[in-house]
Amino acid sequence: MYVHNGCMNSGRTLELTPVDAASEACCEPSGQPSIDDYEAQLRASVFKALADPNRLRLLSIVKSSDGGEACVCDLTEPLNLGQPTVSHHLKILVDAGLLHREKRGTWAYYSLVPGSIERTTGLLESL
Amino acid sequence: MYVHNGCMNSGRTLELTPVDAASEACCEPSGQPSIDDYEAQLRASVFKALADPNRLRLLSIVKSSDGGEACVCDLTEPLNLGQPTVSHHLKILVDAGLLHREKRGTWAYYSLVPGSIERTTGLLESL
DNA sequence: CAGTTATATCGACGCTTGTCAATGTATGTG
DNA sequence: CACATACATTGACAAGCGTCGATATAACTG
Numbered sequence: 607m608y609v610h611n612g613c614m615n616s617g618r619t620l621e622l623t624p625v626d627a628a629s630e631a632c633c634e635p636s637g638q639p640s641i642d643d644y645e646a647q648l649r650a651s652v653f654k655a656l657a658d659p660n661r662l663r664l665l666s667i668v669k670s671s672d673g674g675e676a677c678v679c680d681l682t683e684p685l686n687l688g689q690p691t692v693s694h695h696l697k698i699l700v701d702a703g704l705l706h707r708e709k710r711g712t713w714a715y716y717s718l719v720p721g722s723i724e725r726t727t728g729l730l731e732s733l
Numbered sequence: 734m735y736v737h738n739g740c741m742n743s744g745r746t747l748e749l750t751p752v753d754a755a756s757e758a759c760c761e762p763s764g765q766p767s768i769d770d771y772e773a774q775l776r777a778s779v780f781k782a783l784a785d786p787n788r789l790r791l792l793s794i795v796k797s798s799d800g801g802e803a804c805v806c807d808l809t810e811p812l813n814l815g816q817p818t819v820s821h822h823l824k825i826l827v828d829a830g831l832l833h834r835e836k837r838g839t840w841a842y843y844s845l846v847p848g849s850i851e852r853t854t855g856l857l858e859s860l
Numbered sequence: 861c862a863g864t865t866a867t868a869t870c871g872a873c874g875c876t877t878g879t880c881a882a883t884g885t886a887t888g889t890g
Numbered sequence: 891c892a893c894a895t896a897c898a899t900t901g902a903c904a905a906g907c908g909t910c911g912a913t914a915t916a917a918c919t920g
Contacts (some may be wrong), residue, residue, distance in 0.1 A: 662776055
């Protein structure tokens with residue numbers, strides 16, 4: 607059973623996010639013709655984060671937002687979801703390594719992690 | 734509530750698979766800054782198919798197989814899964830438009846749908 | 861025809877997930 | 891200090907998902 611340990615990235619992080627860990631491994635010359643089970647679990651955890659329409663919309667809205675960032679209060683209305691649900695989805699995207707969270711005052715600003723989309727497409731192309 | 738209708742692609746298909754439908758829409762100039770709910774559901778259904786480690790391994794093994802195709806009996810052992818489970822996963826990948834199924838005699842040969850990986854990465858890049 | 865093989869489908873079982881209401885935690889304001 | 895605001899966390903519930911055993915289907919073999 608695969609269990610991933612948290613991935614709390616507050617400031618500097620020692621634990622690698624799934625996107626980082628998976629794309630790190632996928633760039634090493636493995637010699638293996640097909641990916642092993644551990645690599646598959648690592649990559650699947652990234653696609654799991656993308657496997658929800660509301661989370662895709664969150665990424666899309668954040669990406670197209672002014673300054674490339676948005677706070678929760680900007681996101682709850684276009685998705686027609688409750689604030690706890692939006693926070694829940696955002697956490698999943700942060701844990702996957704796709705979004706970055708920065709707290710300024712009372713607000714939490716979410717933005718795309720630079721290069722995370724490219725690293726994710728790499729997980730597909732290097733299957 | 735999103736409900737997808739089957740996507741049986743036996744031979745020629747009139748119904749578009751999620752990868753096709755989603756990538757078709759993502760190439761039209763929408764003018765919209767962020768994707769709408771329907772587009773999000775379409776794309777999410779593709780990533781749902783990728784959100785399982787065993788299905789990623791199936792894609793990987795099929796891709797690296799001789800001739801680019803493999804039958805169920807070749808896939809059940811490396812995954813350490815029962816035959817019904819492997820058939821189940823393969824059906825999900827076929828319905829998503831990622832795998833192609835061709836029956837020859839008693840065997841069913843699965844192969845990557847050409848360009849499906851590229852169309853899927855496009856669903857990410859055009860978020 | 862009966863028997864075998866490869867695959868698909870069905871039904872059931874636990875586990876996971878998306879959602880919400882309620883509550884907790886900071887941070888700012890007066 | 892009390893109060894308000896923005897967000898996170900908790901607990902609960904229904905729905906969905908991955909897996910299996912059992913069974914069905916279809917094609918080859920004799």
